[in-house]
Amino acid sequence: MRNLDIYIYRLGKVNEGEAFFLPYIGRVRIHLGYLNIAVEYEIVYEIYTFLGKIGIEAAQIVPLKYKTPNLNSQEASRYALDQLKESFNQITLNKAKLHFVRENLLTYTFVLISSELDTDYYVSIDKCDGHIHPKHEQCTGHQEEYYLDINTTLSIVEIENILAEFTQKLSNQLIGNEGIKDVFCFENIYLEVFKLKRTYAIEDCINFVSNIRIIFYLPKYKVGYINGRRELMKILDLIKVHLIEGILFANYRDSYILHIENGFINNTDVENWSLK
Helix, strand or coil: CCEEEEEEEECCCCCCCEEEEEEEEEEEEEEEECCCEEHHHHHHHHHHHHHHHHCCCCCEEEHHHHHCCCCCCHHHHHHHHEEEEEEEECCHHHHHEEEEEEEEEEEEEEEEECCCCCEEEEEEEEEECEECCCHHHHHHHEEEEEEEEEEEECCCCHHHHHHHHCCCEEEEEEEEEEEEEEEEEEECCEEEECCCCCCCCHHHHCCCHHHHHHEEEECCCCCCHHHHHHHHHHHHHHHHHHHEEEEEECCCCCEEEEEEEEEECCCCCCCCCCCC
16 A cells, blocks of 8 residues: 655754754754655665665655544543543542643643652653554554563574575574674564674563574564564474563564563563563
8 A cells, every 4th residue: 555655854963943852862853744654564665774875874664544543632631531531440540640741743742740650650642543652552563562671592503494494594694783694584473583792681581581582573564464473473482492581672672562471472472562
């Protein structure tokens, strides 16, 4: 379906007018606008990749429907309150105030402030249908990313040999932050395997130590992308018997989706994955 466009930003200095502040690099995003195209995922991703190669520092793939969203911020706030009733009791909500924080291409973000809450609660509402964007949906841009951290006696080569029977190796010379990586391609999912150099706080909390990471990339605007989650589960079924333990994270690893232990996977409902 030809239903995707690309929005372009320019990274500028902090004092360059209106922009979204990026504190980790001390720069801001200057809004430049849409390319005003309408293409399917395979083509838009090629354009997106090309923009990066020619020096465009920031771009986002956006479904066309978000260019003319159904909801304004006031309407979205009502959707937010209705859905927050499922998470908080009425007494808490009666003492709370919902404040508008910001608007981006896909969502309106609000913060719920209440004396009944230990911390402020942020919620992002979809601009088209009003659903709450969970953390992994907010962070992925044009693709879902999942991190499988595993504790295994298998080497990287042995894991790759298992994967190679069911997929094709795209390249053995892809340079990334962790060094040279091997990249594998299923029909609706890409993945790479590398040795893990550190653990994260969530792993420390659940007393889990991992030695290898597999990163899965699912292009969420590709037709039938949900099949990528099913392919991910097939991969887990392939390797689970070789694992001492494994944790599947979404994006920034502050929450996890499923736990693998003794060859058992505790959450196989890929249609309704939620963070734990």
